[in-house]
Amino acid sequence: MKYDKEWDVIVVGAGPGGSKCAHEFAKRGMKTLVIDKKQEIGAPKRCGEGLSMRWIRITGQKPNPKWALQEIRGAVLISPRGKKVVIDTSKTGQTGYIIERKMWEKELAAEAIRSGAKYMLKANVIDLIKEDDTVKGVVVERDGKEEQYFSKIVIAADGVDSRIARMAGIQTTIPLTECDSGYQYEMANVPIEDPYKMELYFGKEVAPRGYIWVFPKGKDIANVGIGIIGSSEKTAKFYLDRWLENNSRFKDASIIEINAGVIPVCAPIETMVANGLMVIGDAARMINPIHGGGIGSAMEAGIIAAEVGANAIREGDVTRDRLMEYQKRWHEVRGKEFERILKVRKFFExxxxxxxxxxxxxxxxxxxxxxxxxxxxxxxxxxxxxxxxxxxxxxxxxxx
Ligand SMILES: Cc1cc2nc3c(=O)[nH]c(=O)nc-3n(C[C@H](O)[C@H](O)[C@H](O)COP(=O)(O)OP(=O)(O)OC[C@H]3O[C@@H](n4cnc5c(N)ncnc54)[C@H](O)[C@@H]3O)c2cc1C
Structure with missing residues (x-):
C-alpha cells in the first residue's frame, strides 16, 4: 500500500496511547499517520486487561460486550498469611472492566481511522529525520526497504522499549529496580468465586515488591499474572509457576495464552518534548507506580499532547519551548498524583x-x-x- 510522504503528525506506536492521540489529532483536522511494527494491532497483548471506568469514559466509549468482558466492582486483597480484605467499590462508582484488549485496541484504532487517521503496520521506525536540531520525520523499514516520511510533529508512543525518544536525545533509561517484570497466563476452567472482584495476592515469598493477580474474564476464564521487582534473581515466571503448583484451585485449569513484559513503575521521564517531538504513555514512563496500570494514563497523555500539538502546528511553532505546555499540563493533571503514588510504592516495598x-x-x-x-x-x-x-x-x- 502507498502512503503520502508529508504529514502533519506521525505517531510511532499504535498502542492505546498512540491510537487515542492519533484520534484527537485527526479530529482537529490534522493529517495523521500511525506507524506500528506489529502486523496486528493489540496482539500480542502484554496486559492483565484491567481498565477502570474513568479511563473508558475519557475514550468517549461505552462498554461494549465485544471487548468489555467482565464488569469489576471491587477487589479482594489477600495478605501473606491469607487474610482477605474485601473492597467493594460499587457504591463509590470506582468500577471497571476486564477487557479483551486485542478487540478493544483495534476498536480504538478504528475510531481514529474514522476521524481521518491512516495506519501503516509491519513498519519498523528505525531512525528520526532531523534538521537543525528539530525532528522532521521518521525512517521506516517496510517490506525490506527503507522509506522516509516527513511531519511537523512526531509522537513517540512506542511503549516501554521506547527508542524514539532516545533518538531525539531524551534520557529514558531506567534502573532494573524501578521496573517490574510481568508474567501472565490466561487460563481456562478457573474456579471463580466472585467474577465482579479482582484478586490480588501479596507477600515477599509470593511476589517480591509486587503481587499476583487473578482477573476474571467471564465465568471461568481468568488472567493469572504476576509483577515483581525487575532486579529479582528468580524470574517472575518462577514465582507464578510455584504459586500455581501449590494452589489446588488451579488443578483442573490450563493455559490458553502466555504474556510477558516489563512495567516501568518509576517516575516519569524528566523531559517529555524536543523540537518537533512529544513522548507519551509507557515511552514516557507514565504508569501508576503502585499497581502498574498504564493504559488510561497513556491515552490521557495522548489527548493532552494532541491538544497542545495541534495548536502548535497551527501557530507554526513546534519548538521544544512551545511543546513544553504539554509536559506542564500533564504534570498538573496526573504527574503530581503519580509522585504521591511513587511514595506509597516506596513505603510498601x-x-x-x-x-x-x-x-x-x-x-x-x-x-x-x-x-x-x-x-x-x-x-x-x-x-x-x-x-x-x-x-x-x-x-x-x-x-x-
Ligand atoms: C504483564 C503486564 C500486565 C499489565 N496489565 C495492565 C492492566 O491490567 N491495566 C493497565 O492499565 N495496564 C496494564 N499494563 C501496562 C499497559 O500494558 C501499558 O501501560 C500500556 O500498554 C501503555 O500503552 P502505550 O500506548 O504507551 O504503549 P504500548 O501499548 O506498549 O504500545 C506501543 C506500540 O509501539 C509499537 N512500537 C514500538 N517500537 C516501534 C518502532 N520502532 N516502530 C514502530 N512501532 C513501534 C509497538 O509495537 C506497540 O504496538 C500491563 C503491562 C504488563 C507488561
Whole structure:
C-alpha cells in the first residue's frame, strides 16, 4: 500500500496511547499517520486487561460486550498469611472492566481511522529525520526497504522499549529496580468465586515488591499474572509457576495464552518534548507506580499532547519551548498524583510480611483503595507505628 510522504503528525506506536492521540489529532483536522511494527494491532497483548471506568469514559466509549468482558466492582486483597480484605467499590462508582484488549485496541484504532487517521503496520521506525536540531520525520523499514516520511510533529508512543525518544536525545533509561517484570497466563476452567472482584495476592515469598493477580474474564476464564521487582534473581515466571503448583484451585485449569513484559513503575521521564517531538504513555514512563496500570494514563497523555500539538502546528511553532505546555499540563493533571503514588510504592516495598499483616488488620479497606490514588499514606503509616513502634524508625520519614 502507498502512503503520502508529508504529514502533519506521525505517531510511532499504535498502542492505546498512540491510537487515542492519533484520534484527537485527526479530529482537529490534522493529517495523521500511525506507524506500528506489529502486523496486528493489540496482539500480542502484554496486559492483565484491567481498565477502570474513568479511563473508558475519557475514550468517549461505552462498554461494549465485544471487548468489555467482565464488569469489576471491587477487589479482594489477600495478605501473606491469607487474610482477605474485601473492597467493594460499587457504591463509590470506582468500577471497571476486564477487557479483551486485542478487540478493544483495534476498536480504538478504528475510531481514529474514522476521524481521518491512516495506519501503516509491519513498519519498523528505525531512525528520526532531523534538521537543525528539530525532528522532521521518521525512517521506516517496510517490506525490506527503507522509506522516509516527513511531519511537523512526531509522537513517540512506542511503549516501554521506547527508542524514539532516545533518538531525539531524551534520557529514558531506567534502573532494573524501578521496573517490574510481568508474567501472565490466561487460563481456562478457573474456579471463580466472585467474577465482579479482582484478586490480588501479596507477600515477599509470593511476589517480591509486587503481587499476583487473578482477573476474571467471564465465568471461568481468568488472567493469572504476576509483577515483581525487575532486579529479582528468580524470574517472575518462577514465582507464578510455584504459586500455581501449590494452589489446588488451579488443578483442573490450563493455559490458553502466555504474556510477558516489563512495567516501568518509576517516575516519569524528566523531559517529555524536543523540537518537533512529544513522548507519551509507557515511552514516557507514565504508569501508576503502585499497581502498574498504564493504559488510561497513556491515552490521557495522548489527548493532552494532541491538544497542545495541534495548536502548535497551527501557530507554526513546534519548538521544544512551545511543546513544553504539554509536559506542564500533564504534570498538573496526573504527574503530581503519580509522585504521591511513587511514595506509597516506596513505603510498601520496605514492609516486612509481618508489617503487611498489621496493615491488613488495622486499616479501613476504603483507605487502601485511596492509596492507589496516592492518598491516605499518613493514615496507614500512623496505624503501623501505633501497632508496631519498632517500625517508627523507617516509617516516620513517610509522614513528611
Ligand atoms: C504483564 C503486564 C500486565 C499489565 N496489565 C495492565 C492492566 O491490567 N491495566 C493497565 O492499565 N495496564 C496494564 N499494563 C501496562 C499497559 O500494558 C501499558 O501501560 C500500556 O500498554 C501503555 O500503552 P502505550 O500506548 O504507551 O504503549 P504500548 O501499548 O506498549 O504500545 C506501543 C506500540 O509501539 C509499537 N512500537 C514500538 N517500537 C516501534 C518502532 N520502532 N516502530 C514502530 N512501532 C513501534 C509497538 O509495537 C506497540 O504496538 C500491563 C503491562 C504488563 C507488561
Amino acid at each position: 520496605k514492609l516486612s510480611d509481618e508489617q503487611m499483616e498489621i496493615i491488613a488488620d488495622a486499616v479501613d479497606p476504603k483507605v487502601l483503595v485511596e492509596l492507589g490514588h496516592g492518598k491516605g499514606l499518613a493514615t496507614v503509616v500512623k496505624a503501623l507505628i501505633k501497632a508496631s513502634p519498632s517500625a517508627a524508625k523507617f516509617a516516620m520519614s513517610f509522614l513528611k
